[in-house]
Amino acid sequence: MKLPRTLFxxxxxxxxxxxxxxxxxxxxxxxxxxxxxxxxxxxxxxGPTALxxxxxxxxxxxxDLGIDLDDFEPIAMHTAAQQDFSEPELDQTGAVSAASVQNxxxxxxxxxxGGQRLILNFDTGxxxxxxxxxxxxxxxxxxxxxxxxxxxxxxxxxxxxTFNISYGDSSFAAGDVGYDTVDIGGATVKRQAIGLPTTVxxxxxxxxxxxxxxxxxxxxxxxxxPKKQKTFLDNIAASLDAPVLTASLISDGVGEYEFGIIDHxxxxxxxxxxxxxxSNGFWEFKTAGFAVGGGPLKxxxxxxxxxxxxxxxxxxxxxxxxxxxxxxxxxxVFVSSASGYIYPCTAELPSLTMAVGxxxxxxxxxxxxxxxxxxxxxxxxxxxxxxGIQSNQGAxxxxxxxxxxxxxxxxxxxxxxxxxxxxxxx
Ligand SMILES: *[C@@H]1O[C@H](CO)[C@@H](O)[C@H](O)[C@H]1NC(C)=O
Ligand SMILES: *[C@@H]1O[C@H](CO)[C@@H](O)[C@H](O)[C@H]1NC(C)=O
Ligand SMILES: *[C@@H]1O[C@H](CO)[C@@H](O)[C@H](O)[C@H]1NC(C)=O
Numbered sequence: 001m002k003l004p005r006t007l008f009x010x011x012x013x014x015x016x017x018x019x020x021x022x023x024x025x026x027x028x029x030x031x032x033x034x035x036x037x038x039x040x041x042x043x044x045x046x047g048p049t050a051l052x053x054x055x056x057x058x059x060x061x062x063x064d065l066g067i068d069l070d071d072f073e074p075i076a077m078h079t080a081a082q083q084d085f086s087e088p089e090l091d092q093t094g095a096v097s098a099a100s101v102q103n104x105x106x107x108x109x110x111x112x113x114g115g116q117r118l119i120l121n122f123d124t125g126x127x128x129x130x131x132x133x134x135x136x137x138x139x140x141x142x143x144x145x146x147x148x149x150x151x152x153x154x155x156x157x158x159x160x161x162t163f164n165i166s167y168g169d170s171s172f173a174a175g176d177v178g179y180d181t182v183d184i185g186g187a188t189v190k191r192q193a194i195g196l197p198t199t200v201x202x203x204x205x206x207x208x209x210x211x212x213x214x215x216x217x218x219x220x221x222x223x224x225x226p227k228k229q230k231t232f233l234d235n236i237a238a239s240l241d242a243p244v245l246t247a248s249l250i251s252d253g254v255g256e257y258e259f260g261i262i263d264h265x266x267x268x269x270x271x272x273x274x275x276x277x278x279s280n281g282f283w284e285f286k287t288a289g290f291a292v293g294g295g296p297l298k299x300x301x302x303x304x305x306x307x308x309x310x311x312x313x314x315x316x317x318x319x320x321x322x323x324x325x326x327x328x329x330x331x332x333v334f335v336s337s338a339s340g341y342i343y344p345c346t347a348e349l350p351s352l353t354m355a356v357g358x359x360x361x362x363x364x365x366x367x368x369x370x371x372x373x374x375x376x377x378x379x380x381x382x383x384x385x386x387x388g389i390q391s392n393q394g395a396x397x398x399x400x401x402x403x404x405x406x407x408x409x410x411x412x413x414x415x416x417x418x419x420x421x422x423x424x425x426x
Contacts, residue, residue, distance in 0.1 A: 123311030127218060244414065
């Protein structure tokens with residue numbers, strides 16, 4: 001069966017159609033705004049690196065993540081995309097360009113904090129807003145863009161407040177907290193709590209593309225002590241037309257985030273409305289089944305939930321799903337040293353259908369599941385690729401990162417709360 005780019009098999013009658021104003025144009029009144037994404041330069045984020053990041057974020061301890069060079073040789077990453085990077089500009093509609101790094105390993109967006117421009121990663125899988133800043137050791141921030149609170153007229157220390165976010169065993173940021181004015185695409189929050197880490201893990205120092213994170217999970221996950229602080233989305237929600245964030249992530253890195261409006265020109269058909277359980281602070285929903293290619297739907301009872309996470313590149317799924325998937329990929333092998341499946345890049349990838357919520361199934365086309373080239377098989381001379389679907393190593397949740405989200409127009413809706421998914425027009 002040939003599946004269209006995205007497909008919803010609606011088991012029951014859907015009425016996930018919202019009643020937002022039927023205007024395709026983002027408003028300019030500050031009640032909605034969008035953040036565009038443009039292709040950004042290349043980066044050395046290979047599949048295994050993206051996987052390592054995802055694992056550390058969720059505290060998953062893989063056995064070994066060094067890629068095994070005996071089996072295949074690493075190939076140079078493409079560098080052509082490097083020229084494509086240009087400093088994002090504000091346009092008159094209040095939209096902001098943002099960027100993706102090569103292979104969609106991360107999506108970052110420009111934001112101003114206290115008037116200082118920073119490129120930040122929008123992360124629906126965490127709830128702290130923090131920036132690389134002048135309180136970090138000078139040696140660690142040499143040559144990179146940082147926020148300097150003493151050069152901001154609007155910065156206000158929150159005396160005695162600290163934050164300490166740990167994305168896993170080895171990845172963290174911790175330090176002071178203050179309020180400052182944050183502007184994203186022309187929409188402003190005057191007193192946004194900003195973490196000013198005095199210490200960050202090496203993984204953040206190595207990531208020279210992003211200057212910090214905008215946590216867009218639920219405020220419950222916020223780590224500021226002694227009093228939790230609100231996320232940017234919670235702070236801006238009341239002044240928006242609708243308390244929503246939409247993500248239009250596109251595989252080639254062009255796309256946008258938009259706050260406050262559901263743009264009807266960006267999708268076709270109905271928006272499937274998936275009910276969110278925010279009790280753990282995540283955009284978490286039920287996922288009871290899956291299908292590979294046009295195959296039969298199978299029940300999945302080991303890991304019944306998943307979270308939608310724009311801050312993770314891959315899809316980390318229950319082992320039975322991952323194994324069933326790569327069984328359908330010719331030449332796919334599990335390389336334990338990379339903790340992941342690789343396959344000849346010429347292999348055709350089947351689509352993957354996942355249950356989302358209780359009433360819908362969402363299909364990710366095969367071409368979206370391809371993640372990156374990792375090397376050349378010495379025996380066959382074939383280029384070997386790394387898949388965008390990998391194991392969650394038995395974790396409590398499955399993580400639906402960009403490999404999933406870029407197949408859809410996604411609506412993170414605080415009403416409900418709910419997650420809307422629709423077939424994109426872009
Ligand atoms: C942050 O929390 C971790 C434990 O979760 C602790 O080991 C670390 O010392 C804390 N860092 C700071 C700066 O408080
Ligand atoms: C390399 O190719 C050989 C022969 O097809 C195959 O057995 C082996 O699994 C491949 N190795 C990798 C890492 O793809
Ligand atoms: C989705 O459902 C929730 C209730 O579960 C509702 O509050 C919300 O408005 C719905 N969203 C849309 C876009 O229909």
